[in-house]
Amino acid sequence: MRLFTTILGLRCYLDSCRFKRHDLERSGSYPEVATPLEIGFVPTMGALHAGHLSLIQRARKENKIVVVSIFVNPLQFAPTEDFQRYPRTLKQDQTLCEQAHVDALFVPDAEELGLIKRMTNGEWRSRSVSEGVMANSELKTPNSKLKTQNSKLKTQNSKHSLRERYANKTQNSKLTQVLPPTSLTSELCGRSRPEHFQGVATIVTKLLNIVQPTRAYFGQKDAQQLAVIRQLVMDLNLPVEIVGCAIAREPSGLALSSRNQYLSGTEREQAAMIYRALQQASSAFQAGERLGSKLIGAVKAMLTTAPNLIPEYVELVHPMTMTPLTQIEDTGLLAVAARIGSTRLIDNVLLSDRQPIVAIDGPAGAGKSTVARLVAQTLGLVYLDTGAMYRALTWLVMQSGIAIDDEPAIAELVSQCQIEFREQGTGNKDQEGKDLNSKLKTQNSKLKTQNSKLKTSTPSLASSAIFVNGQEVTQAIRSLEVTSQVSAIAAQPAVRWALVRQQQLYGKHGGIVIEGRDIGTNVFPDAELKIFLTASVQERARRRQRDLQDQGIGDVNLGKLEQSIYDRDRKDSTRSLAPLCKADDAIELITDGLTIQAVIDQIVERYNATIQF
Ligand code: AMP
Numbered sequence: 001m002r003l004f005t006t007i008l009g010l011r012c013y014l015d016s017c018r019f020k021r022h023d024l025e026r027s028g029s030y031p032e033v034a035t036p037l038e039i040g041f042v043p044t045m046g047a048l049h050a051g052h053l054s055l056i057q058r059a060r061k062e063n064k065i066v067v068v069s070i071f072v073n074p075l076q077f078a079p080t081e082d083f084q085r086y087p088r089t090l091k092q093d094q095t096l097c098e099q100a101h102v103d104a105l106f107v108p109d110a111e112e113l114g115l116i117k118r119m120t121n122g123e124w125r126s127r128s129v130s131e132g133v134m135a136n137s138e139l140k141t142p143n144s145k146l147k148t149q150n151s152k153l154k155t156q157n158s159k160h161s162l163r164e165r166y167a168n169k170t171q172n173s174k175l176t177q178v179l180p181p182t183s184l185t186s187e188l189c190g191r192s193r194p195e196h197f198q199g200v201a202t203i204v205t206k207l208l209n210i211v212q213p214t215r216a217y218f219g220q221k222d223a224q225q226l227a228v229i230r231q232l233v234m235d236l237n238l239p240v241e242i243v244g245c246a247i248a249r250e251p252s253g254l255a256l257s258s259r260n261q262y263l264s265g266t267e268r269e270q271a272a273m274i275y276r277a278l279q280q281a282s283s284a285f286q287a288g289e290r291l292g293s294k295l296i297g298a299v300k301a302m303l304t305t306a307p308n309l310i311p312e313y314v315e316l317v318h319p320m321t322m323t324p325l326t327q328i329e330d331t332g333l334l335a336v337a338a339r340i341g342s343t344r345l346i347d348n349v350l351l352s353d354r355q356p357i358v359a360i361d362g363p364a365g366a367g368k369s370t371v372a373r374l375v376a377q378t379l380g381l382v383y384l385d386t387g388a389m390y391r392a393l394t395w396l397v398m399q400s401g402i403a404i405d406d407e408p409a410i411a412e413l414v415s416q417c418q419i420e421f422r423e424q425g426t427g428n429k430d431q432e433g434k435d436l437n438s439k440l441k442t443q444n445s446k447l448k449t450q451n452s453k454l455k456t457s458t459p460s461l462a463s464s465a466i467f468v469n470g471q472e473v474t475q476a477i478r479s480l481e482v483t484s485q486v487s488a489i490a491a492q493p494a495v496r497w498a499l500v501r502q503q504q505l506y507g508k509h510g511g512i513v514i515e516g517r518d519i520g521t522n523v524f525p526d527a528e529l530k531i532f533l534t535a536s537v538q539e540r541a542r543r544r545q546r547d548l549q550d551q552g553i554g555d556v557n558l559g560k561l562e563q564s565i566y567d568r569d570r571k572d573s574t575r576s577l578a579p580l581c582k583a584d585d586a587i588e589l590i591t592d593g594l595t596i597q598a599v600i601d602q603i604v605e606r607y608n609a610t611i612q613f
Pocket of ligand 1: 042043045046051052054055217218219220221222245246247248251255256257258
């Protein structure tokens with residue numbers, strides 16, 4: 001692992017990785033030419049714990065290069081907060097990063113990030129506040145001076161409201177800053193920490209520009225921060241994918257936090273009550289409670305049983321917009337901030353009415369689409385054929401006469417094309433011709449009324465037809481020509497980006513079975529049931545031959561099919577963009593020698609065992 005404290009050093013390192021790759025591509029020894037070097041970035045304030053490590057592990061799994069930054073960001077602390085006291089454990093963090101196979105650790109100081117400036121008299125001045133107003137951001141100011149300035153600040157604080165101080169501070173700043181929308185920052189933590197998110201947004205933007213990662217990883221524990229960052233990346237068109245990661249907890253349920261170090265043994269026990277209270281509300285939600293006042297009430301009631309725990313807020317908001325909710329329509333974020341002694345802790349749970357998602361991944365020709373379609377029918381869910389989406393686009397590219405390697409032209413095409421699924425041949429006049437979105441709505445309202453286990457009997461849907469820009473292409477996309485090009489198209493980052501977003505949109509309300517190559521790892525990492533469906537190359541070639549014969553395409557040589565499946569497997573597993581990947585929590589099903597019905601039965605059985613209604 002390389003350690004960098006300067007922007008130049010880090011950039012030089014990342015450039016050398018990019019150049020090395022470029023050389024390999026030119027020499028033809030790199031497996032894929034078209035995709036950029038993938039860099040995963042985990043920004044932190046250090047004092048690393050298993051929560052940070054879970055982000056690093058995910059980044060390690062999904063990228064070629066992993067960069068971690070450690071910077072205790074003075075901009076996000078108010079003068080009365082714990083900036084000085086915040087744990088700094090660089091040596092230990094370094095060891096943890098080494099062990100987690102991080103490639104580069106970036107540890108800049110406030111001067112390197114341009115937050116403070118050395119004056120000619122040798123003093124350090126903050127660039128984010130007017131001179132002499134705030135000392136906490138002056139990393140290099142001696143402690144005695146800090147104390148005087150802090151007591152000055154306390155007097156000032158009592159005279160001005162938090163918002164006024166924030167406005168003054170922002171006006172007097174000499175630093176270009178990023179101002180997230182008030183709608184995202186006025187609730188939850190923003191109420192008591194009005195300057196916090198501007199500080200976070202400014203530093204995160206700087207770090208993203210320095211590292212220029214493919215993906216950046218943030219914890220759901222800081223749910224408001226995650227919402228702010230998602231919004232800023234969208235609003236500023238930053239070319240990075242933001243990946244939200246689940247909250248890592250101690251066995252007691254207490255969310256891991258660097259600030260847990262401040263807690264005494266008894267405080268730690270009482271702090272665990274925060275999660276228990278959230279769980280209590282979660283159970284009420286599962287039992288059908290949707291009213292914000294009731295859910296919040298359940299949390300507050302439980303928090304009172306921990307005498308040293310002083311709640312700062314218990315709120316129910318929309319997880320993306322942070323708008324307060326009086327009632328949950330489909331999803332809500334129930335969030336808590338509480339003080340215990342001098343320590344401020346936050347935690348949250350997502351309450352979602354989303355119907356289950358079944359993700360089926362596996363190599364080409366393993367029978368994913370047949371199985372997924374039948375599993376969907378059996379469970380009364382909607383089948384979303386992602387492979388068909390890539391095929392449909394490939395068909396359109398070929399029809400439009402665009403060269404398969406003209407990525408910019410294909411990016412334009414995918415941004416503007418409309419891929420739709422419509423139901424066909426159900427014999428049900430209500431369903432026929434409906435597009436997938438309206439169907440999902442009907443489906444979900446039906447599912448919502450089912451309190452018991454889903455039926456596992458009559459298949460309710462026939463296969464759907466696929467349309468591109470209004471033209472039906474259901475059969476055309478299964479041709480050998482499309483089959484031979486689809487992998488190259490699906491490997492293009494822009495294509496993937498656009499189609500994954502469409503898939504996520506289709507799956508927003510759940511109630512779907514979806515198959516592909518990295519559904520359980522990338523598209524729906526929070527799918528309730530993940531299956532990795534596979535079979536030997538020989539078995540898959542035989543099945544493909546039978547399929548082609550059934551479609552009247554004639555006798556295709558088995559050896560050729562084996563070779564093409566073998567080649568496709570290699571390509572799919574070694575591609576640097578979204579390789580074929582089995583999720584850690586996926587169930588592997590090897591289907592050699594199994595009938596389709598046996599495979600369906602196994603999946604349905606798993607579904608019923610996993611999903612609780
Ligand atoms: P921090 O060092 O507190 O700024 O955190 C760095 C990143 O780690 C942020 O994206 C946090 O949301 C994330 N993080 C902190 N604690 C946890 C946790 N218990 N589980 C998951 N992610 C976390």
